[in-house]
Amino acid sequence: MFKIEHITQYSFSEAPVHSVQRLNLTPLHSDSQNVQNWQITIDGAEIVLSSRDHHGNLFHLAAQQTKTSEIKISASGEVKTTDSFGVVGPHDNLLPLELFRHETRLCKFGPHMRQIEAVLPKKTDELGFLHETSAAILDKVKYEKAQTTVETDAENAAALGVGVCQDHVHIFLTLVRRQGFAARYVSGYLMGPAESGHQATHAWAEAYIDGLGWVGFDISNGISPDQNYVKLATGFDYADAQPVSGMRYGEGTEAMSTLVSVQ
Numbered sequence: 001m002f003k004i005e006h007i008t009q010y011s012f013s014e015a016p017v018h019s020v021q022r023l024n025l026t027p028l029h030s031d032s033q034n035v036q037n038w039q040i041t042i043d044g045a046e047i048v049l050s051s052r053d054h055h056g057n058l059f060h061l062a063a064q065q066t067k068t069s070e071i072k073i074s075a076s077g078e079v080k081t082t083d084s085f086g087v088v089g090p091h092d093n094l095l096p097l098e099l100f101r102h103e104t105r106l107c108k109f110g111p112h113m114r115q116i117e118a119v120l121p122k123k124t125d126e127l128g129f130l131h132e133t134s135a136a137i138l139d140k141v142k143y144e145k146a147q148t149t150v151e152t153d154a155e156n157a158a159a160l161g162v163g164v165c166q167d168h169v170h171i172f173l174t175l176v177r178r179q180g181f182a183a184r185y186v187s188g189y190l191m192g193p194a195e196s197g198h199q200a201t202h203a204w205a206e207a208y209i210d211g212l213g214w215v216g217f218d219i220s221n222g223i224s225p226d227q228n229y230v231k232l233a234t235g236f237d238y239a240d241a242q243p244v245s246g247m248r249y250g251e252g253t254e255a256m257s258t259l260v261s262v263q
Contacts, residue, residue: 014252015067021246024233025075032084038077056093057233086224088214100182110155168219182208187241200260
């Protein structure tokens with residue numbers, strides 16, 4: 001059982017006239033993940049819509065109701081997980097699998113990606129190929145913080161040769177989609193050993209294999225997700241699954257900070 005608290009704080013130099021935030025902050029129910037209780041509270045805004053998107057994610061829209069210089073979003077609760085050895089199972093939304101084989105703005109192929117593709121094995125055994133692709137990416141693109149941003153696409157991360165979990169996932173998605181796999185981005189939480197450096201918020205990939213369904217791959221840690229992972233949302237890339245995003249109308253600047261605890 002995991003106790004999770006995820007706090008996002010917006011601070012504005014001048015109170016905006018209006019602002020809206022989209023929240024992918026509610027963990028998904030599945031055979032290996034049971035949400036025992038979950039709540040979202042907001043200071044400075046109110047939830048005006050709760051719905052499911054085309055990926056099956058439960059999202060909320062929060063809108064600022066009065067002029068304020070700060071907005072605080074708190075999501076917390078308890079989630080019970082079991083180890084499914086990385087196998088998620090059958091396709092779980094109404095989108096055709098073919099759509100998960102296309103390039104996206106953050107999953108673009110280029111010359112530096114081609115260098116990684118050149119060392120990949122032949123696709124004889126699908127599961128083995130995906131694991132070897134994951135390992136090849138981590139060998140070529142080392143885990144290093146503060147070198148990329150949420151706007152860095154797969155080709156630019158490959159050119160840098162360093163990145164974080166979301167960069168590893170975008171590279172993986174780009175490469176395996178070129179081999180005909182349906183593949184998707186997953187955002188969530190990870191409770192790992194302190195020395196791993198990958199605690200709290202995390203990202204990994206899922207690829208679809210006939211006979212197994214969706215199967216998870218944590219490229220940054222070189223394993224398949226187990227009972228230490230809590231899934232928040234899925235999508236074609238980070239833009240679909242990011243925990244908090246938003247827009248505002250007004251002058252001045254904004255700063256956003258995040259504090260996440262997984263116990």
